[in-house]
Amino acid sequence: MNFLSTGMPVCARLDTTRRTLVLASFADRLPCVVYCGSRLGDDEDLAALSRAAVRPIANSTLDRAVELSICPEEGRGFQGHPGLRAFDAAGRPLMTQFRLSSLERQGDALVVEAVDAQCGLTYRARFATHPDTEVIEVEADLTADREAVRVDWLSTPVVPAPASATDFIEFAGRWTQEFGLRRVPFTRGAHLRESRRGRMGHDHFPAFVVPDAGCTDTLGEAIALHFGFSGVHRMVAEETAEGLRQLQAGVAEPAMLEPGETLSSECGFLAFSDEGLNGLMHALHDHVRRHVVRFPDPARPRPVHYNCWEAVYFDHDLDTLKELADRAAAIGAERFVLDDGWFGSAGQGRDDDTTSLGDWYVDPRKYPDGLGPLIDHVETLGMRFGLWVEPEMVSPDSALARAHPDWIIQPEGRVQLPRRSQQVLDLTNADVADYLFERLDALLSQYSIDYLKWDMNRDLTLAVDREGNGLLRRQGKAVHALIDRVRAAHPGVEIESCASGGARIDYEILKRTHRVWLSDSNDAHERARMQHEAMLFLPPEIVGSHVGPRRCHTSGRVLAMPFRAGVAMAAHMGFEMDLRELEPDEEATLKRYTRFYKENRTWMHAGRQHRLEPACAERLAHMSVAADRAHFLAFVATLATIRDESAPPIRLSGLDPDAHYRVTLWNRDEINASSHRRFAMPIADPDGLVLSGRALMKSGVTLPMGFPDTMWIVQGTRTEGR
């Protein structure tokens, strides 16, 4: 190839059905993403496109405009957050100037290879598509060709963020407050978020969304990058002095590479939309459904759960659990999940959260005949059985810790602060992994269990092995390997990823799990918001949502049953409460909502979600639209007293504009005379109203006023005429 001397860029494009990404390399330097957006015509002149984007050179700057390559290099004059930070064995910085050796299509991927012979490094990047989705998977790797290298940072291939965006979206939060969507002004400087906790943490779901100026839920352009690695991540959104804007993601832990070894950045997931944030969400949901989550039996509808945690906590009594199972089945539950508290060792059981983690044997004090009698009872009621485990953890007060103190992550001479009185096992130790596999395999083989709630309830603080080597990345991989091993041995078992609620959610863990426990908050008021924000990345069928106790255990809030049930049925529904507290009217309501969930879940879980703009700050709304657009349900939550004297119409989304829909208020019997004066409101009529999809989307429909913490469920069905 003689492009090295021509001065013309070497370009390559990657297309999905609706998107195009263009890479261009000038004068053999690492390529830049010069375009990422709506699909370009097949005849687009990529060289002209790339050259048109070359920046002018200001006075008193370097003599060539600094580029934002897929791995911005300090050695090429880039002064922002570099894509790679590496050092030789003597600690000298490796100031790379990679030279492109190939940029080519390999199947559905664009693959870049570049070498810096002087530094002894080879860099590769991969932008991979799938024929049936719009998400591009991006990953870089680095090989130490000659000598040992320390890599402090290796980013996923860098993508530019739109220059006209005024801000970007990230997710912050804490326990019981996951997925707090925040808008951060996109201004000069670097915004860096990371987790070195051994899990994602409640405070940062690893993703940035950059809505271009004017982007709303339904209109405009946006780009999203999600980093798919549990346990350790860093994400950077930066605007440099030149006005270059970049998004980086990677593993926030240094690594040593021996000669010949290769390090991966791990995988990022890149989505682009020209249909607002909802367009991003659709691309991401399609990708999760087709290439991330793999259900053992995709045809099986998401069963209604009953989880006993907030009913009994550690107080396991067989008769009580059987009674709860009876009640749960009568209301409509299809899977009974036995939570924490069932295990222990001889003479010691899990009666509170201070002991027994690691002793994964059924506690004979609580279950003298094993789990069989409970499981038989559950199955006789027509439900399947699930079990809570927390394999990575150990209580110092356990038979396991006493027998194998060296299995605990605890560097010499250091104290790992306990959290919830527990410590973490070193899963990179094969003996530990074998023990855990043996225990899980034995339980899954002996008992009829079709579901594990796989929990992870603490952060790592001193994340090094006994030799002092960093463990975060290796522990994360070892967790994946253990889950994979369990799944290979028991392919019919579904797994939920839980970490004190939603502290471990990413697409890599979701490649081997089937549900996330979004939050330990069963408070429907909080949950409505969390589900709304998390929905951008997570389709509803994988987001666990439980109808909690009347008085919420994590907030003290008292919420009415219709609201609790409405919020849960919009995701993967379950109940988690002492069902003996239910008054007859609450029980009847829960039954009705559960039946309604079952009637609609199949199409909802295969359909499109649309976040709506309710034009009213006190409301949060979204809708599920069937794939064929023949049905929809809109969930309109009112979370506070509506400030104005009336609420504006809600404009729907995602409908067939030319079709007509009969629209009714499914829960019109909840209209409360104290919040809403009765008048002839067509939607409250049993026959509802019939309008075109276009009218429903452009003009919308008004709903009754409602008290705070209530939800309207608007049901629509395509009709043949008015």
Ligand code: GLA
């Ligand atoms: C974590 C989970 C809860 C529950 C408890 C059990 O906090 O998030 O749902 O399973 O552990 O100890």
